[in-house]
Amino acid sequence: MEGADLIAAISILTAGLTIAIGSIGPALGEARTAAQALDAIARQPDEANTITRTLFVSLAMIESTAIYCFVVSMILLFANPFWGATQQAAGG
Amino acid sequence: MEGADLIAAISILTAGLTIAIGSIGPALGEARTAAQALDAIARQPDEANTITRTLFVSLAMIESTAIYCFVVSMILLFANPFWGATQQAAGG
Amino acid sequence: MEGADLIAAISILTAGLTIAIGSIGPALGEARTAAQALDAIARQPDEANTITRTLFVSLAMIESTAIYCFVVSMILLFANPFWGATQQAAGG
Amino acid sequence: MEGADLIAAISILTAGLTIAIGSIGPALGEARTAAQALDAIARQPDEANTITRTLFVSLAMIESTAIYCFVVSMILLFANPFWGATQQAAGG
Amino acid sequence: MEGADLIAAISILTAGLTIAIGSIGPALGEARTAAQALDAIARQPDEANTITRTLFVSLAMIESTAIYCFVVSMILLFANPFWGATQQAAGG
Amino acid sequence: MEGADLIAAISILTAGLTIAIGSIGPALGEARTAAQALDAIARQPDEANTITRTLFVSLAMIESTAIYCFVVSMILLFANPFWGATQQAAGG
Amino acid sequence: MEGADLIAAISILTAGLTIAIGSIGPALGEARTAAQALDAIARQPDEANTITRTLFVSLAMIESTAIYCFVVSMILLFANPFWGATQQAAGG
Amino acid sequence: MEGADLIAAISILTAGLTIAIGSIGPALGEARTAAQALDAIARQPDEANTITRTLFVSLAMIESTAIYCFVVSMILLFANPFWGATQQAAGG
Amino acid sequence: MEGADLIAAISILTAGLTIAIGSIGPALGEARTAAQALDAIARQPDEANTITRTLFVSLAMIESTAIYCFVVSMILLFANPFWGATQQAAGG
Amino acid sequence: MEGADLIAAISILTAGLTIAIGSIGPALGEARTAAQALDAIARQPDEANTITRTLFVSLAMIESTAIYCFVVSMILLFANPFWGATQQAAGG
Amino acid sequence: MEGADLIAAISILTAGLTIAIGSIGPALGEARTAAQALDAIARQPDEANTITRTLFVSLAMIESTAIYCFVVSMILLFANPFWGATQQAAGG
Amino acid sequence: MEGADLIAAISILTAGLTIAIGSIGPALGEARTAAQALDAIARQPDEANTITRTLFVSLAMIESTAIYCFVVSMILLFANPFWGATQQAAGG
Amino acid sequence: MEGADLIAAISILTAGLTIAIGSIGPALGEARTAAQALDAIARQPDEANTITRTLFVSLAMIESTAIYCFVVSMILLFANPFWGATQQAAGG
Amino acid sequence: MEGADLIAAISILTAGLTIAIGSIGPALGEARTAAQALDAIARQPDEANTITRTLFVSLAMIESTAIYCFVVSMILLFANPFWGATQQAAGG
Known part of the structure; x- marks a missing residue:
């Protein structure tokens, strides 16, 4: 089961x-x-509302790239397609 | 099935x-x-509309490069053409 | 049990x-x-409230990326799916 | 079929x-x-039109270099000439 | 007991x-x-209290990331789950 | 056909x-x-024409270095002289 | 006693x-x-007291991260848990 | 024909x-x-002519270093003296 | 005495x-x-005393991190616990 | 003719x-x-002549270092003394 | 005397x-x-004395870190404790 | 003649x-x-002479370090003392 | 005399x-x-004397670190203690 | 004469x-x-003499570090003490 170990190590x-x-x-x-x-x-306390709204939209957009990474990381740990195939092959 | 393991590891x-x-x-x-x-x-609260519109177009354009990467990443995990060929060869 | 050692070392x-x-x-x-x-x-002591509130929301959002890393780190140490599979295979 | 695996791994x-x-x-x-x-x-709200137009032309030009990379990346995955030759040789 | 040595070395x-x-x-x-x-x-001696309070909250939040690292470092040295499993396996 | 594989891998x-x-x-x-x-x-809306013209000439000149790279990249994939020689040698 | 040498070298x-x-x-x-x-x-000689006090609190907080490192360094040299286990195993 | 492959790979x-x-x-x-x-x-629209002329001379001079690289790159692909010698030796 | 040589080399x-x-x-x-x-x-010659005093305290604090390093360096050369154990083992 | 291949590869x-x-x-x-x-x-349109003259002398001097590199690069490809000696030795 | 050579090489x-x-x-x-x-x-010629005095104290403090390095360097060359032990072992 | 090849490769x-x-x-x-x-x-067109003279002296001094490198590079290619010794030894 | 060669190579x-x-x-x-x-x-031509004097003292202090390096470099080439020991051992 | 080749290669x-x-x-x-x-x-044409004199002294001092490097480089090529010893040993 050497190949599966390599895949597990690389995934981690x-x-x-x-x-x-x-x-x-x-x-x-x-x-x-x-x-x-x-x-x-x-500088412009009167525009606090517009600024805060634009800020939150921008933060959400930037956070999205972090979430892409987190999603890929979780997929690799818990829904790894290659690991599934290897386990199936070993158990088949 | 050593070659397939290598391809899986590199894909991950x-x-x-x-x-x-x-x-x-x-x-x-x-x-x-x-x-x-x-x-x-x-600095120019009166131009907030023009600014916000230009901002969103620009963010979309910049986000597109992140999406290219996400697409390639997903293709490698779930629609990898080389993995398919290897599996086919192994099962053939 | 060589493969398990490799997985443990990589996880650490x-x-x-x-x-x-x-x-x-x-x-x-x-x-x-x-x-x-x-x-x-x-510069604007009168806006301290708005500023502090925006600061805390932003800090929470930024801290979230550190927490993603901490979560993945803890998963690798204490809830490592690959380690579980390896131990099961060794004990099976 | 070791050479094909190497080519696949490098392509990925x-x-x-x-x-x-x-x-x-x-x-x-x-x-x-x-x-x-x-x-x-x-700074110059009255020139918003000229500025936006120049901006979009420039963004398109800059995006073109990202697209070159995306094109090469797609060619390597789905229209790889070396992979085709290797598969042909293996199947011939 | 070669595997345990590797785990110990990596942990250190x-x-x-x-x-x-x-x-x-x-x-x-x-x-x-x-x-x-x-x-x-x-610049604003009169706001020293607000500033100091905000400073301490911020320092605590930043220090938290250093503490995450210290915690992981201590876990690896004194509560390493993989080391425990290896020792148990060796002693079993 | 080991040498051809190496050349293909390096070309990719x-x-x-x-x-x-x-x-x-x-x-x-x-x-x-x-x-x-x-x-x-x-700053100088009246000179927009001169500026835009100079901008486009400069962009074209800078883009030229990206195009050199794209040309070399395409040559390596689709008109690789070394690959041709290797294929000829193998088929001769 | 090869494993112990590796652990000692890595610890140093x-x-x-x-x-x-x-x-x-x-x-x-x-x-x-x-x-x-x-x-x-x-700039504000009259606030020297407040400034110095805030400075010392901050220096202490920053120094704390250096001390974490020094503590880990000393633990590795003089209270290394893995070294103890290895020596015990060798002497047992 | 191992040496020729190495030369081809390095040239690419x-x-x-x-x-x-x-x-x-x-x-x-x-x-x-x-x-x-x-x-x-x-800043000086009246000097646009002198500036543009100096700009083009400078761009040409800077472009020259890119052209040196392009020339060397083309020589390596299509007029490689070492490749010629190797081919001759192989065919001789 | 190969292990001792490794420890000595790493210590140096x-x-x-x-x-x-x-x-x-x-x-x-x-x-x-x-x-x-x-x-x-x-800028403030009249505050030279306060400034110099704060400077010396700060320099001492910064120098402390250099001294941590010097201490560890001297321990490794002249009071290395692992070297002692190795020599004892060799002489025992 | 292994040594000659190495020299050719390094030269390229x-x-x-x-x-x-x-x-x-x-x-x-x-x-x-x-x-x-x-x-x-x-800033000084009246000094355009002096400035342009000094510019061209400076550009020539800076270009000289690029030319040194180009000369060495050409020597390595077309007048390589070590390649000549190796070829002579092989043909002798 | 292979180990001594390694220690000498690392020391140098x-x-x-x-x-x-x-x-x-x-x-x-x-x-x-x-x-x-x-x-x-x-800026303050009248304070040249205070400035020069503070400068020399600071330079001495900074130079101290260079001297730590020089001392360690000399110890490694002329009073290396590990070299002494190795020579003694070889001559014993 | 393996050693000479190594020296030639390193020289190139x-x-x-x-x-x-x-x-x-x-x-x-x-x-x-x-x-x-x-x-x-x-800024000072009247001092153009003094400035140009100082510029040329400085350029000459800076160019000198490039010339040191060019000289060493030429010595390695055309007057390499180690190559001479190796050739003599081979021919002796 | 393999060890001496290693020491010579490392010293160089x-x-x-x-x-x-x-x-x-x-x-x-x-x-x-x-x-x-x-x-x-x-800015202060009248203080040229004080400035020049402070400059020369500072340059001497900075040059001292270059001289430390030059001294160590010369020791390694012409008064290398490890080389002496190795030669003595070889000749003994 | 393998060792001499290594020393020559490292020297180059x-x-x-x-x-x-x-x-x-x-x-x-x-x-x-x-x-x-x-x-x-x-800025101070009247001080051109003092400035130029200080400049030349400083340039000489900075050039000195380049000259240290050039001297070591020449010693390694033409007066290499280790090469001499190796040649003597080979010829002895």
């Missing part, structure tokens, strides 16, 4: 790296957007 | 890295655009 | 690297947002 | 990396252009 | 790297937030 | 990397030029 | 790298905070 | 990397020059 | 790298703090 | 990398100089 | 790298401090 | 890399100096 | 790298200090 | 890399100093 490594690397961009990006929003509110 | 690794690396650029890019939009709204 | 390495790499982005991102909030409060 | 790896690396430049580039356009609109 | 390496890499982000992040707080106090 | 890898790496520079470069053009239009 | 390497890498962040971070404090004192 | 890899790496510098360089030219035209 | 390498890497952060950090202190003195 | 790789790496510096350098010249012309 | 490599890497930080750090001191003297 | 690789890496610094350095000279001429 | 490599890496920091550092001194002289 | 590689890496720092450093001198002359 990839699942971790995917979410780890994939969280750098969104975290820094959301921070930049939020920081600018705070700055904008401080 | 590539699927994860593709979406992980591919999410850095769009996340930072969308953040930059959104931050600038918030700044522009704070 | 990945669990550590995932949270280590995954903490860089959120830590720097939260710092940037908080620093800007402090700056905004100093 | 390259297809993923090509679109992953190739999306960083366009994503950051489009973001920069869009951010500047938003800034320009905020 | 990972425990050290996790806290070492994981301390870079929080240290720089906390420094940035604190530096901005000092700047804000110098 | 190189074709992908060439266009992937080669798209970073032009994408960022075109973005910089376009961003500056938008800024220039906002 | 990790102990050194942990404190070496772990000292970069805190050193730069403390420097940034202290530099800003000196700047703040020069 | 080098041809791709040469133009890929070699396009980064000129693309960014031309962008910088063009961006500055656009800025100069916006 | 780690001792050197620890102090080498560990001196980068403190050196740059102390420089930043001292540079800011000199700037502060030039 | 080096020829490509030399001009590829060697074109980055001059391309960016010429761009910087030309950008500054355009800026200087815009 | 480490001695060189320690002082080479360890000189980067102090050199840049001292330069920054000295540059700021020169700037401060130019 | 080193000759190329030396001039390639060695051209980055001078190219960027000369560009910086020339750009500043152009800026200085634009 | 280390001697070169030590001075090469070790010259980067001092060269950039001295340049920064000197550049600031020139700036200070231009 | 090190000689090239030493001058290549060692020319980056001085080239950039001299450029920075010279650029600042040109700026200073433009």
Whole structure:
């Protein structure tokens, strides 16, 4: 069952790296957007509503890339198509 | 079935890295655009409509590169042409 | 039981690297947002409430990417599906 | 059929990396252009039309490099000339 | 008992790297937030209380990512689930 | 036919990397030029014609380096002289 | 006793790298905070007390991440749980 | 014919990397020059002629380094002296 | 006595790298703090005493991380617990 | 004729990398100089002659380093002294 | 005497790298401090004495990290404890 | 004649890399100096003579480091002392 | 005499790298200090004497780290203690 | 004569890399100093003499680190003590 071990090891490594690397961009990006929003509110308190609304739409859009990574990471751990095929082959 | 294992391992690794690396650029890019939009709204509240519209078109365009990566990642996991050929060869 | 050792070793390495790499982005991102909030409060003390509220929502959103990494790290250590399968195979 | 496996593995790896690396430049580039356009609109609302038009032409040009990468990535997965030759040789 | 040695070696390496890499982000992040707080106090001494309170909440949130890393590092050294299983297998 | 497999694998890898790496520079470069053009239009709307004309000439020149890469990438996939020689040798 | 040598070698390497890498962040971070404090004192000498107090709390918090690294480094050298287990096994 | 395969593989890899790496510098360089030219035209519309002329001479000079790379890349693919010698030796 | 040689070699390498890497952060950090202190003195000569006192406390705190590294480096060279155990085992 | 193949492979790789790496510096350098010249012309149109003359001398000097690389690259491909010696030895 | 050769080789490599890497930080750090001191003297010639005194104390403190590295480097070359033990073992 | 091949291969690789890496610094350095000279001429046209003279002396000094690299590169290709010794030994 | 060859090879490599890496920091550092001194002289010609004196003391201090590297490099080439021991052992 | 070949190969590689890496720092450093001198002359033409004199002393000091590298590079090629010993041993 050597091949299955290799697939399991690669899946574990990839699942971790995917979410780890994939969280750098969104975290820094959301921070930049939020920081600018705070700055904008401080300069134009009267526009706080428009700014906050635009901020939340943007954060959701940026968060989406982190969620893509999280989804792939979860698929690799719990719904890995290659692992299923290998297990089936071993049990068949 | 050693070759199939190699293909499965490479597919898993590539699927994860593709979406992980591919999410850095769009996340930072969308953040930059959104931050600038918030700044522009704070400076010209009267132009909020034009700014928001341009922002959403731009975000969609930037998000498209993340979606290319997500599509390739999904193809590698669930519609991998090489895996199909290998399975066929093994079962033939 | 060589394959299980490989999976255990990879799981340990990945669990550590995932949270280590995954903490860089959120830590720097939260710092940037908080620093800007402090700056905004100093410039517009009257808007401290709006600013603080927006800050906490943003921090929660950024922290979420760190939590994704922590969750994957914990899953790898304590609820690793591949380890379970390997142990089952060895004990079966 | 060892050589075919190698070609398949390399094709998968390259297809993923090509679109992953190739999306960083366009994503950051489009973001920069869009951010500047938003800034320009905020400063010169009367020129919004000229600015938007120039923005879209530029975005299309920048997106073209992402599309080159996507095209190569798709060719490698679904119209790979070397894979065809290898399959032909194996089946001949 | 070769497998156990490998797991022990990987655990030691990972425990050290996790806290070492994981301390870079929080240290720089906390420094940035604190530096901005000092700047804000110098500009608005009257708001020192609000600023200090926001600073401490932010520092706690940033420190949390360092603590995640420390927790994982300690788990790997003193409550390593894979080591337990290996020792049990060796002693069984 | 081992040598042909090596050449095919290297050609695939190189074709992908060439266009992937080669798209970073032009994408960022075109973005910089376009961003500056938008800024220039906002500052001197009367010179929009001269600016746009100079912009398009410059974009074409920068795009040319991306096209060099795309051409080499296509040659490697569809008109590879070494592949032809190898196939001829194998068929001769 | 080959396994014990491997564990000893890894422990030595990790102990050194942990404190070496772990000292970069805190050193730069403390420097940034202290530099800003000196700047703040020069601008608002009357607030020197508040500034110094906030500075010391912040330095302590940043130093804490360096101390985590030092603690892990010392544990690896003088209270290494894996080394103890290995020595026990060798002596048992 | 193992040596010829090695030469072919290295030639392919080098041809791709040469133009890929070699396009980064000129693309960014031309962008910088063009961006500055656009800025100069916006500031001094009366000097547009002198600026455009100097711009084109500079772009040509910068493009020359990209062309060196393209020439070497083409030589490696279609007029490779070592490949010729190897083929001759094999056919002799 | 092969294992002891490995431990000695790793100890030497780690001792050197620890102090080498560990001196980068403190050196740059102390420089930043001292540079800011000199700037502060030039701007507020009357506060030279407060500034110098805060500078020295900060330098001591930053130097502490360099000293951690030096201590670990000296322990590895002259009080290495693993070397002692190995020598004892060899001499026992 | 194994040694000759190695020399040919290394010559090809080096020829490509030399001009590829060697074109980055001059391309960016010429761009910087030309950008500054355009800026200087815009600020002092009356000195356009002196500026253009100094620009061309500087460009020539910077281009010289690219030409060194091109010369070495051509020597490696078409006048390689080691290849000559190897061929002579083989034919002798 | 193979082990002694390994220890000698590692000692030589480490001695060189320690002082080479360890000189980067102090050199840049001292330069920054000295540059700021020169700037401060130019702005406040009357405080030249205080500035110079603070400069020399700071330079001494920064130089100390370079000296740690030099000391470790010299110990490795001329008072290496592991080399002594190895020579003793060989001569015993 | 295996050793001579190794020396030839290393000489070729080193000759190329030396001039390639060695051209980055001078190219960027000369560009910086020339750009500043152009800026200085634009600001002080009356000092054009002094500026141009200082510029040429500086360019010559910076070019000298590129020439060191070119000289070493040429020595390695055409007056390599180790190659001579190897050839002599082979012919002796 | 295999061990001696290894020691010689490592000594040569280390001697070169030590001075090469070790010259980067001092060269950039001295340049920064000197550049600031020139700036200070231009702003305060009356303080040229104090500035020049402080400059020379600082340059000497920064140069000292380059000299440490040069000394270690020379020791490795001409007074290498390990080489002496190896030669003695070979000749004994 | 295998050992001598290794020493020759390492000497060639090190000689090239030493001058290549060692020319980056001085080239950039001299450029920075010279650029600042040109700026200073433009701002204070009356101090051109003092500035030029300080510039030349500084350039000489920075060039010294490049010369250290050139000297080591020449020693490795033409007065290599280890090569001499090896040749003597071979001829003895």
